[in-house]
Amino acid sequence: MSVFITGASSGIGAACAKAFAAIGHDLVLVARRADRLEVLATELKAQYRVGVETFVLDVRKRKDVELLVSENLPTFKKVEILLNNAGLAKGLSTSQAGDPDEWDLMIDTNIKGLLYVSRAIFPLLIERGGGHVINMGSVAGRWSYPKGNVYCATKAAIKVLSESMRVDLHGTGVRVTEVAPGMVETEFAEVRFSGDKKQAKQVYQGLTPLSADDIAEIVIWCAKRPAHVNIQEVVVFPTAQSSVHLVDRKTS
Ligand SMILES: NC(=O)c1ccc[n+]([C@@H]2O[C@H](COP(=O)([O-])OP(=O)(O)OC[C@H]3O[C@@H](n4cnc5c(N)ncnc54)[C@H](OP(=O)(O)O)[C@@H]3O)[C@@H](O)[C@H]2O)c1
Incomplete structure (x- = not known):
């Protein structure tokens, strides 16, 4: 069984790849x-x-997306966890x-891209009788911040789609989790x-933001609950960020 991670070349996706490899999971990274x-891939294969x-x-x-999955069915049939992270x-x-x-770029990547990947993988998860879909949302999907409009809207869509997917997959044994972080220092x-x-x-100046490893730890925790436990949502901020509008920056 393997973990399929989109957006694995950097930041949260790469950290999750390392964290899953460290506990012995095979990976499919895009x-x-x-x-x-x-x-x-070279690093993870050698180390783990x-x-x-x-x-x-x-x-x-x-x-x-459709061709990748249909032309590599043996690979994708082994996927048990899909981490929809690219965004x-x-x-x-x-x-x-x-x-x-x-706007097009954000909508096409964050919403439509996540849907295309999910559409290709869900039937395989259903066929194997269970699995786990973890969608990377954001606190931006819950609370809009100034000038965030379309990005916030795409992440609000991830919140709603995660709810919908849980309903759509009801009775299939496939779990759906949304992880919604505040400020994480990556290439974002x-x-x-x-x-x-x-x-x-400047975005991260004067505060300790979350790290990609912090998010990977949460993703692993969600994935490692017993099969009958579905963590529906995790909302996580850095301690210095009390809300999307309130960030404690220390200036020296
Ligand atoms: N950093 C934050 O503060 C924060 C907070 C909340 C949520 N998030 C969410 O976390 C996720 C990961 O972001 P990050 O912070 O780790 O940023 P990042 O370091 O920039 O990583 C983004 C990843 O997405 C991939 N990606 C972007 N467009 C893609 C496309 N069209 N097709 C395939 N892959 C694509 C990138 O890979 P390539 O460029 O190689 O394609 C990269 O691997 C995103 O969904 C983001 O919205 C981030």
Whole structure:
């Protein structure tokens, strides 16, 4: 049995890959950056002696998602845990001034990409009589923050889709969990600000944010509950972030 992680080339996805490998799970890892996936796979295979298969995949491309799964059925039939993690925020702007191309990118990746992957994998989980789907949501899906509009909306969709998936999969033995973190220091802010490292660094200035490893620990905990226990949602903030609007920054 293996764990299928989307967006495994960086941040939370890569940390989850390591954490699952450390407890002996085989992995199927996808993202767009092949070089990153290869480095990670080589490291995990050597360190933990687990099987790791990697595939370059853009989750926005529906046909590619469908083909990947149908052409590698023996691999995907072994998947017991699907971690729908691939996602991004792009830009920070009001609804009246936002860039529609950035909206498309976020909606296509965070919502439609997650749906395409889920649509391809769910029948296999149902066929094997159980499994676990873990969707990476965000506190942004519960509380909108200034200029977050479309990113917040995509993560609100993940909350609602996670609820819907639990209902859709009722009676199949497939569990559905949503993990919704606050600020996690990854490449997330750098991607949001199109590679502007200085602006990205300011997001986490003066506070201790969550780390990708913190989230991986939570994901593992959810996955390792007994089969009759389904953790529906985990909402986690750094201690210094009391709400999406209230961040305690120490300036020296
Ligand atoms: N960091 C935070 O503060 C935070 C808080 C709450 C929730 N989240 C969520 O956590 C998830 C992971 O983000 P992160 O913080 O770990 O950021 P990250 O370090 O930028 O990682 C994002 C991952 O998503 C992948 N990805 C993006 N677009 C993709 C696409 N079209 N197809 C396939 N893979 C794609 C990236 O890989 P490639 O670029 O190689 O494709 C990368 O592996 C996201 O869903 C994000 O919304 C993050």
